[in-house]
Amino acid sequence: MNRTSVFQAVSATVSLGSILLRGWVRTRRDAKEVTFLEINDGSCLKNVQVVVDHAVADKRFKDVNTGASVEIRGEHVASPAAGQSWEVRAERVVLIGMADQETYPLQKKRHSDEFLRTIAHLRPRTNKYGAMARIRSEAAFAVHDFFRGRGFWHLHAPILTGSDCEGAGEMFRVTSLSPEHRPKPGADVHAEDFFGKQANLTVSGQLEAELFACALGQVYTFGPTFRAENSNTPRHAAEFWMIEPEFTFGDLAEDMQLAEDLTKAMVRQVMEHRADDLELFGKFVDKTLLGDLETLLARPFARISYAQAIDILEDSKRDFEFQVLFGSDLQTEHERFLAEEHFKQPVIVHDYPRTIKPFYMRLNDDGETVAAMDLLVPRVGELVGGSQREERLNILSDRMDEQGLNKDAYWWYLDTRRFGSAPHAGFGMGFERFLMMITGATNIRDVIPFPRTPGHLEF
RNA sequence: UCCCUGGUAGCUCAAUCGGCAGAGCGGGUGGCUGUUAACCACUAGGUUGGCGGUUCAAGUCCGUCCCGGGGAGCCA
Known part of the structure; x- marks a missing residue:
């Protein structure tokens, strides 16, 4: 039977x-x-x-x-x-x-999220965390569905990486040597290790995605990402999942549209296929949730330049803890003001000063800004960060010098600009941040099955 | 890492000025009932996060460490 x-x-x-x-x-x-x-x-x-x-x-x-x-x-x-x-x-x-x-430990009554976190092996047996797991699964499927429909190829970017300078973030080191191992006097500490050089866990699949985009046209990665930052906030985890599309022959405007379309497609699919589960969050976690999701789908995301954002913040006459200053990065309170109070909907801020953004972002004609964009959403702040990439070898090379990077370590990356270089763009979306947005959960530890944060590696 | 705030029964919390440590839920036992967050009665359950100090007396005051939550930085 x-x-x-x-x-x-x-x-x-x-x-x-x-x-x-x-x-x-x-x-x-x-x-x-x-x-x-x-x-x-x-x-x-x-x-x-x-x-x-x-x-x-x-x-x-x-x-x-x-x-x-x-x-x-x-x-x-x-x-x-x-x-x-x-x-x-x-x-x-x-x-x-x-x-x-x-x-x-589970009773026929409501438990606090804090308590359930201590029994993360049993919490999927509750209504709320069961619903969360199903929504997470559906949203992941939506990602693949969306990109497949647009002709993007799914790329499995490596988890282990030999670059020690992928980004500004602190990286986890990977070794097969025992803690007692001592290298021979004068020998390189990494020479006897598995790879013969320092190995780390990836902080982003972007660079690898760029390489494949310059061959397959448009690709995306969707996998685990690791940051060894000692950040203790409800929005950060040491292990999280990131979606990183990368496409050639496109610009920043297309990049922004892609981010908007992806976000909406994921929301739409979860609303359609996991309505019951989503309703639970609308009922018990955040009463305005479902209305806000409808609003998000109904209107185009707002788009403003960094310069306009500064103007809006200055005109607001708000007493921000951090002064609004052209040339410095937007603070959390600034981002929240823009998305939650001024626009009351998702807003994309683009064309940031070159000085506050990484080397790979494309220099604009003004010579002062780069073709970068951040998608800010109510509840979570930055959901997406992306840019058009610098495809001109000489400018890219200058910017790497400017930021003090060792170009030899990036020979393979620079090769894509030497051989058939093409304009391309992409972004990274924090999958857990998306789940916080769509469920109203206020802590990242509650949208990931077994959260890894500083000092916590249970289960 | 810094700032703020908490830690009392299995869970969620109360305890006035420093003066006998409590409730609801959950558990156990019994009763009632096509029930649905079931209901009624009885009952067990405590190193008040750890260590040290002040005091006749500390859940309460002081020091220190551990842990939770929030904010900031960094970012996705």
């Missing part, structure tokens, strides 16, 4: 007849002659109610309690009571794994 999912059982339009269910007991309510079980198997947010006549209960039935796993055979019938349209009249209930009620 094939197993029926809870989703199939609760969303049926006609009776499914005799079925087999497997799942976990969420609650148990005892009545005089029958017991009501709510069964969830992760296939959807809803539980299915199972009615167990005490005549069919065996000796182990007393242990069929919250948290236990069970197998149930029974008849799928219309429910006579309010609250659910279908229920299962059990013919046989088998306890597969019991859960001791005195020590099982």
Whole structure:
């Protein structure tokens, strides 16, 4: 007999007849002659109610309690009571794994996010974190779906990297040597290591994506990214997932449009396919969430230059903690003001001063700004950061000197500008930041299954 | 890393001026009931984060360390 999912059982339009269910007991309510079980198997947010006549209960039935796993055979019938349209009249209930009620940490009540973080191995069994996991899965699928539809190829960028200067961020070092290993006197510390040189975990797949974009036209990476920054905020994790498209023969305007289209496609797909799960967040996490998502889809994102952003901030007459100053980077409070108060919707800020942006961003004709863009959204701040890349060898080379980079280490990167160089652009989207935006979660530790942050490597 | 704020029962929290450590939920037992955050009664459950200090007396005051949360920096 094939197993029926809870989703199939609760969303049926006609009776499914005799079925087999497997799942976990969420609650148990005892009545005089029958017991009501709510069964969830992760296939959807809803539980299915199972009615167990005490005549069919065996000796182990007393242990069929919250948290236990069970197998149930029974008849799928219309429910006579309010609250659910279908229920299962059990013919046989088998306890597969019991859960001791005195020590099982999940109760039939609301738990704080802080507490659930300490039991991250069990929190996916709650409504909220189950919904989060399904939304995360759907959003990831939306990414692939979107790019596939636009002719982008999915590129698996390497996780291990030999460049020690990929970006400004601190990197995790990778070694196969034991902590006790001591190199021979005078020898290079990395010479005896696995790769014969220093190895790190990637902080971005961008440079590799650029190489492939200059061959396949348009590509994207979607994988884990690692930053060893000692940042303790609700928006940073040491391991997170990033989406990085890169396309040739395009400019910054197309880059901004791509970021907007991707964001909207992901929101739309989650709203369509995980409506129940999303509704839970609209109900219990943030009441304005669903309305804000509708607004996000309905209007084009605002677009302003960095110079205009400075003007808006100055005209606001706000008493910012950090002074608004042309030439310095926007502070968190500035970004939040723009997205949450001034525009009240996503806003793209473009053409930043060259001095505050990395070497690979394309120098504009004014010689002072670069073709960079940041997508700022309410609730999370910077969701996307991108740019048109500098494709002119001499200018790129000058900018690398300007920022004190060792050009020898980037010989392969510079080769793309030597041989058939082409204008290209791309961006990075923080996947967890997207999930915070779409669920209203205020802490990144709650949108990733097992968060890695400074001092935390549990589970 | 810096600043702010917390840590009391399994969970969420209360405890006045320094004066006998409590409630709700959850657990256990019993009752009632086609129930649905079920309901009613009884019951168990504490090194008040750790260490040190002040005091007749510390959950409460002081020092220090650990941990949580928020803000900042860095960024996605």
